[in-house]
Amino acid sequence: MTDQRPTLADVARAAGVSMAAASRAMNGAYGVSEAVRHRVRSVAAELGFEPHAVARALATGRASAGRRERIEVLILDPDPDAMSAKPFYGRVLTGAMRALGDQGIALEVRRVSTLPVDDADPPFGRLLINVPGDAGAAYARRGRAVALGRSAPGVAFVAPDNDSGGHQAAAHLVSTGRQRVGAVFGPPTPCAQERKAGFLRVMAGAAQEVAVADGDFTRARAYAAAQELLARDPKLDAVFASCDVTAMGVLQALREAGRRVADDVAVVGFDGSALAEAADLSSVYMPVEDEAASAIRHLLDPVLPAPARLPTRLTVRGSSVSRPRGRLDAGPRCPTGPASPGASR
Known part of the structure; x- marks a missing residue:
């Protein structure tokens, strides 16, 4: 008897997306927009498609106990005390965690004095901090990468004005x-x-x-x-x-x-x-928190x-601001005015 159950290829074809995109949408993985995810799952429901649980675990890398997709925050900074001495990094992590929320993806922080040359276990994506342009381009070619601060041409980045x-x-x-x-x-x-x-x-x-x-x-x-x-x-x-x-x-x-x-x-x-x-x-x-959150969202969904x-x-x-003698107040605390329109650490 022929098995007439719909396949993932049927779902992808009906939704007008690639097999890879359909797989990610069905598995709850990252890298497709919310609109694509909704369309693929709606088509799957209409066709009666039911993904095989074991295949889904293998596709997402969750078949191994405790294995989760992860984003690496790669910080190039020779100061061994940088994480405690520079508030910037803590603010980056706060923004990154806000963007990830409870989506079940791990955040891995790696501070290095020199950039690693091996990439035996690449993460889902990287947030690059202080990584120079050429190196940033190399990481972008290996997989998903977004830099905090302008990097090499072609490397996505988020930066303040x-x-x-x-x-x-x-x-x-x-x-x-x-x-x-x-x-x-x-x-x-x-x-x-x-x-x-x-x-x-x-x-x-x-x-x-x-x-x-x-x-x-x-x-x-x-x-x-x-x-x-x-x-x-x-x-x-x-x-x-x-x-x-x-x-x-x-x-x-x-x-x-x-x-x-x-x-x-x-x-x-x-x-x-x-x-x-x-x-x-x-x-x-x-x-900084908004900067990091924006970068993480772009890593998760590059079509943004x-x-x-x-x-x-x-x-x-x-x-x-000089204060008259005898005054104990801290002086003006108001902004000088709005920032000019678009011109990292």
């Missing part, structure tokens, strides 16, 4: 009358370079020179860089720090030099992390539109 953030920081310092401005910029990554470009463009337009020191998004390097700036110009009256961790090093150097923050030297950071709020630091806020630049916004606090 860093250029606008740098622009806002510089405009604030110029508008408050700061004349001897220094900056501790970040490493040669796209996100750091975008912040630098936005900041310097405004300063050039205001015909103001900037004393520049290179940083690496660590407190120790920022502390040394701020000391270098003060040695070059003891009358420095403002410093832009390319991230909030960098700003902590700048603040330490200023305190040790006897310079009063805001009254003598204004300080503006970048990230808008909990560090900024705790230190009463003016800082450009970037929505390419993510747009996320807006940044400067929040002014006491570190950049």
Whole structure:
């Protein structure tokens, strides 16, 4: 007797999708849009298709006990204490977990000093952080990958409007009358370079020179860089720090030099992390959690539109606004204004 039960090929043909897409839609795997998943399952129900449980487990990799699909967060950072020292990474993980919800997919975090060359057990997809363009392209060719911050051409990425953030920081310092401005910029990554470009463009337009020191998004390097700036110009009256961790090093150097923050030297950071709020630091806020969540959603469903630049916004606090003697309040805490339209760490 011939078995006339509908097959997965019948379902795929009727739904107008490939066998692979039909399989993923039926198995609850990732990589198809919700619309495709709904259409395939509706067709399957109409045809009376019933997937074989064992075949489904094998197709999704769940036949082995405890095996789940996973997304790897690959962080290139030589600092062994980076995960605790840099709030950015914790915010990334928060956003990633929000996007995954209870979908049954594991999140694996891997911090490395040098990029791994082997890929014996590749994950379902990778979220790349600080991975340079060529390496990012290589990972994208191996499988699904989305970078936080601009990467090589052809590699999907999600990033805040860093250029606008740098622009806002510089405009604030110029508008408050700061004349001897220094900056501790970040490493040669796209996100750091975008912040630098936005900041310097405004300063050039205001015909103001900037004393520049290179940083690496660590407190120790920022502390040394701020000391270098003060040695070059003891009358420095403002410093832009390319991230909030960098700003902590700048603040330490200023305190040790006897310079009063805001009254003598204004300080503006970048990230808008909990560090900024705790230190009463003016800082450009970037929505890191939303950035990571958007990247994860794009990994799960690549047919989604390419993510747009996320807006940044400067929040002014006491570190950049001089206060009259005797006042105990923390000064203005309102944003300076909306970020300009689209121009990582």
